[in-house]
Amino acid sequence: MTRFAAGIDLGAACTKAVVIDGDYRVLASSLEKTGFQPDRAAARCLAGALEAAGLAQDDLSVVVSTGFARHLASMRHRAVTELTAATHGARLLFPAAGSVLDLGGQTIKACRFDERGRILAFRLNEKCASGTGAFLERTARIMGVGLDQVDALARQSLHPAPISSICAVFAESEIISQLMQAVLPQDIMQGALIACVERALQILRQAGRQDELVLAGGVLHFATAAELLQQKLGSQVRLPADGMRQFVAALGAALIGIRFGNEISF
Numbered sequence: 001m002t003r004f005a006a007g008i009d010l011g012a013a014c015t016k017a018v019v020i021d022g023d024y025r026v027l028a029s030s031l032e033k034t035g036f037q038p039d040r041a042a043a044r045c046l047a048g049a050l051e052a053a054g055l056a057q058d059d060l061s062v063v064v065s066t067g068f069a070r071h072l073a074s075m076r077h078r079a080v081t082e083l084t085a086a087t088h089g090a091r092l093l094f095p096a097a098g099s100v101l102d103l104g105g106q107t108i109k110a111c112r113f114d115e116r117g118r119i120l121a122f123r124l125n126e127k128c129a130s131g132t133g134a135f136l137e138r139t140a141r142i143m144g145v146g147l148d149q150v151d152a153l154a155r156q157s158l159h160p161a162p163i164s165s166i167c168a169v170f171a172e173s174e175i176i177s178q179l180m181q182a183v184l185p186q187d188i189m190q191g192a193l194i195a196c197v198e199r200a201l202q203i204l205r206q207a208g209r210q211d212e213l214v215l216a217g218g219v220l221h222f223a224t225a226a227e228l229l230q231q232k233l234g235s236q237v238r239l240p241a242d243g244m245r246q247f248v249a250a251l252g253a254a255l256i257g258i259r260f261g262n263e264i265s266f
Contacts, residue, residue, distance in 0.1 A: 008042050009247070013106055016031050018254045029049055030048030032044050040074070066250070086111065087119060088251075104219070124203070136157065154190040214239075216240065
């Protein structure tokens with residue numbers, strides 16, 4: 001069996017790496033901004049995870065990449081799609097999982113799969129970044145707060161402002177217009193979070209939900225977003241530990257490396 005494997009998720013906003021051993025235990029993880037040179041981001045990310053794990057790159061038997069820029073990771077042995085990686089990662093964390101909803105920096109992905117992890121249906125957001133982490137980042141910037149202040153601001157809201165546009169550009173204009181009309185920043189921030197959640201739920205409905213549903217992605221670092229999703233979705237929703245929510249696809253890629261070595265590409 002492969003002893004150590006790394007999974008690298010080259011997302012549009014951030015690149016994530018996870019190193020696991022042959023018993024599927026997570027040894028370390030690392031995150032970097034992807035920027036305009038995904039290969040360099042992947043190299044830095046992998047180096048950070050290896051250092052944290054106390055390993056060298058030569059200790060790895062296989063490196064599996066995933067994400068939109070997965071084919072740009074020069075150190076990869078194999079590349080797999082984001083949906084395949086997310087499915088494997090979700091099932092490792094929650095063996096009874098039947099679907100996953102991933103809210104990332106630029107994309108929202110939903111997929112439904114069977115007990116063997118075979119994807120039955122999936123949906124992705126269109127090219128527009130509405131409802132993604134990038135949309136929330138821009139909203140926070142307009143509000144003049146850092147990302148670490150988003151939850152505190154949103155929790156002050158008593159009357160969330162409706163954001164009707166499904167286009168990120170038009171939504172930004174709508175937000176600026178609301179500010180000029182003296183709508184409170186906390187109501188706008190909470191409204192943006194609600195809009196993000198509603199957009200994700202729309203995509204999930206298109207893919208179809210199959211319990212258990214695993215939530216993943218960087219947007220879930222906003223506790224308010226995670227709570228709103230759990231309230232809307234009800235029971236049979238599984239939320240990874242805070243430190244793993246953004247790493248589900250990278251974990252799945254590493255798991256594929258352990259299980260299949262460098263023999264299979266999905």
